[in-house]
Amino acid sequence: MPGFFLFSAAMAPTNTGSPRLSPIIAGCMKWGEWGAGFSTSQYVDMIRRCIDLGVTTFDHADIYGHYTTEAAFGEALKEEPSLRSQIQLITKCGICMVTPNRPDHKIKHYNTSTEHIIRSAERSLKNLHTDYVDVLLIHRPDPLMDPHEIAEAFTQLKNAGKVRHFGVSNFNPSQVSMLHALFPVEINQVEISLRHSEALYNGVLDQSAQLGIMPQSWSPLGGGQIHAEADDEQGRKIHAMSEILAEKYGARFDQILLAWLLQHPAGIIPVVGTTRVDRIRDAMLARAIKMTREEWFMLLRAATGHEVP
Numbered sequence: 001m002p003g004f005f006l007f008s009a010a011m012a013p014t015n016t017g018s019p020r021l022s023p024i025i026a027g028c029m030k031w032g033e034w035g036a037g038f039s040t041s042q043y044v045d046m047i048r049r050c051i052d053l054g055v056t057t058f059d060h061a062d063i064y065g066h067y068t069t070e071a072a073f074g075e076a077l078k079e080e081p082s083l084r085s086q087i088q089l090i091t092k093c094g095i096c097m098v099t100p101n102r103p104d105h106k107i108k109h110y111n112t113s114t115e116h117i118i119r120s121a122e123r124s125l126k127n128l129h130t131d132y133v134d135v136l137l138i139h140r141p142d143p144l145m146d147p148h149e150i151a152e153a154f155t156q157l158k159n160a161g162k163v164r165h166f167g168v169s170n171f172n173p174s175q176v177s178m179l180h181a182l183f184p185v186e187i188n189q190v191e192i193s194l195r196h197s198e199a200l201y202n203g204v205l206d207q208s209a210q211l212g213i214m215p216q217s218w219s220p221l222g223g224g225q226i227h228a229e230a231d232d233e234q235g236r237k238i239h240a241m242s243e244i245l246a247e248k249y250g251a252r253f254d255q256i257l258l259a260w261l262l263q264h265p266a267g268i269i270p271v272v273g274t275t276r277v278d279r280i281r282d283a284m285l286a287r288a289i290k291m292t293r294e295e296w297f298m299l300l301r302a303a304t305g306h307e308v309p
């Protein structure tokens with residue numbers, strides 16, 4: 001991971017060792033109730049096949065599947081305990097959803113208090129049938145967040161050996177800086193794709209490169225909205241341009257979209273949301289595609305509708 005040890009000694013104490021995550025991360029948001037609804041044996045099979053392909057990191061959040069997907073995945077680890085040491089688990093906390101599974105929530109809100117973060121992380125450990133997670137992220141910036149509370153929770157979880165690495169998601173640079181001054185932020189998971197390329201300009205990627213924070217892109221294919229049937233002009237243009245490059249590189253169009261992200265010097269790690277092994281394999285193979293600088297800008301032009309100024 002580029003620049004991962006660049007953390008300045010003048011700032012907060014560093015975590016020991018960088019997270020060793022796979023170059024493509026399998027997002028599990030749609031593996032359970034919010035999508036494929038895998039059975040335990042299907043989870044076991046998917047996890048095994050991902051490991052075989054070199055995709056060893058799995059992205060979760062407490063809320064996925066209305067708070068059910070971690071536990072469904074955890075059943076697979078319970079059934080095949082040998083899988084745990086071969087994989088890395090990311091999970092997130094801080095969003096409180098209104099669902100029959102959380103009858104005490106009256107309104108969707110965020111909670112980044114020390115107590116909530118610790119309670120949520122401990123519940124994730126139980127659901128996932130593990131005694132540690134590799135990475136814990138604060139899912140969304142909370143307008144009421146107190147960085148001291150987050151740092152305190154992270155410190156306690158780290159000292160207890162329950163979480164190895166810490167980061168944030170959807171944080172802007174000033175929010176990252178505020179927390180980073182107290183506790184090293186190692187990851188910022190944000191939406192980045194040709195559909196949503198704001199991170200190229202809003203300072204998130206610049207800050208990641210500067211501080212050695214790993215940028216991860218969620219919805220790297222725009223949540224599946226960039227495909228042949230895209231019914232809007234931006235989608236059609238992105239698709240048309242990526243098909244031209246796909247032909248040149250002997251690839252699939254979605255591999256071109258991932259290659260566009262992977263080519264960014266900040267070292268963006270895509271969190272792919274597919275429920276299909278063939279598409280996970282394609283994602284890994286996309287790493288071999290090196291497009292020219294002009295082709296990279298042609299895709300950007302297709303996405304924005306105009307050339308750079």
Ligand SMILES: NC(=O)c1ccc[n+]([C@@H]2O[C@H](COP(=O)([O-])OP(=O)(O)OC[C@H]3O[C@@H](n4cnc5c(N)ncnc54)[C@H](OP(=O)(O)O)[C@@H]3O)[C@@H](O)[C@H]2O)c1
Nearest residue numbers: 027028029059218219220221222223224227272273274275
């Ligand atoms: N931190 C956050 O706030 C946040 C927010 C959202 C998501 N996430 C994470 O990011 C992960 C990925 O998000 P995502 O699911 O939106 O990502 P995505 O990879 O952009 O989209 C995946 C969707 O696209 C479909 N797809 C993939 N390739 C396709 C193709 N060639 N043609 C047509 N459809 C295609 C997939 O269907 P198939 O299953 O059929 O392949 C799936 O429904 C999630 O699982 C989650 O872990 C994080």
